[in-house]
Amino acid sequence: MIVITEFMDEAAVREGLSGRDVVYDPMLVDRPDELAGHLAHARALIVRNRTQVRPALLDLAPHLHVVGRLGVGLDNIDMEACKARGIAVCPAMGANDDSVAEYVIGTAMLLLRGAYRANADLVAGTWPRNRLTGREISGKVLGLIGFGSIARATAQRAVALGMTVVAYDPFLTADSPVWTQSWGKVTPLSLDDLLAGSDVVSLHVPLTADTRRMIDAAAISRMRNDAILINAARGDVVDEAATVAALKSGTLGGAALDVFETEPLSAEAGAAFADVPNLVLTPHIAGVTVESNDRVSWLTVRNVLDHLEREQA
Numbered sequence: 001m002i003v004i005t006e007f008m009d010e011a012a013v014r015e016g017l018s019g020r021d022v023v024y025d026p027m028l029v030d031r032p033d034e035l036a037g038h039l040a041h042a043r044a045l046i047v048r049n050r051t052q053v054r055p056a057l058l059d060l061a062p063h064l065h066v067v068g069r070l071g072v073g074l075d076n077i078d079m080e081a082c083k084a085r086g087i088a089v090c091p092a093m094g095a096n097d098d099s100v101a102e103y104v105i106g107t108a109m110l111l112l113r114g115a116y117r118a119n120a121d122l123v124a125g126t127w128p129r130n131r132l133t134g135r136e137i138s139g140k141v142l143g144l145i146g147f148g149s150i151a152r153a154t155a156q157r158a159v160a161l162g163m164t165v166v167a168y169d170p171f172l173t174a175d176s177p178v179w180t181q182s183w184g185k186v187t188p189l190s191l192d193d194l195l196a197g198s199d200v201v202s203l204h205v206p207l208t209a210d211t212r213r214m215i216d217a218a219a220i221s222r223m224r225n226d227a228i229l230i231n232a233a234r235g236d237v238v239d240e241a242a243t244v245a246a247l248k249s250g251t252l253g254g255a256a257l258d259v260f261e262t263e264p265l266s267a268e269a270g271a272a273f274a275d276v277p278n279l280v281l282t283p284h285i286a287g288v289t290v291e292s293n294d295r296v297s298w299l300t301v302r303n304v305l306d307h308l309e310r311e312q313a
Contacts, residue, residue: 143198
């Protein structure tokens, strides 16, 4: 049995898993008792980011051989527990790079220009041209924290728009060929120098002990007062309260948060973001488009079936 607990492209389920014993329910993650019943017979489990693949869940799945991840982040999956049980984990590497890259660039343009939320003013008969004079993206400095495949896809688009791109990645040395392969137009910097000199700062790191709240009040204080902060990585990488305080005080120019410390964001938690200026909130959707959902779903289907077939060989 293949159990799918969250949404994926239905054609990939219907056609890619045709002839297989499949349980597909995009809301199964929210019904743990029902999920537990299916896990007792599961050989494969397909999840996004909400299903917590921890020892308690794995103990309910004695026949599980493989976990397919509809995405690339693995912080909801206990990799050591899976390894100890001989369970393979297959993320959909590279399949949503373009979607996240476009989200970062599009959101940066939205926040820099500042002209796209004037409907109410115009409908009311006002003409706020002076107030809505924003900034161009061309000539600005984009600072990428982490320089994996999504950050590189973002850098490619930024360079095409005339941005200067700098990046910080502690796992890449200054003489790494990655930098020269990036069109010779991405400069490695220290984190402090990147924060101090960037017009737009975008996060592209996994959630680890080292990255948890790496963008806190102290880090934000090192950024320019008109800088834009974009987090489409993991919620806990950014101190949400510090970001809100900086936006309200005018010591940060704008922010876009696609991920949050607790997801889904409850009404109570969401109240902290009410009436905050120059803030864009989206529901962990940066990597999800029609096209990327298709790519991620089909890649996950192939990963899972390849592993199950190897197991049977």
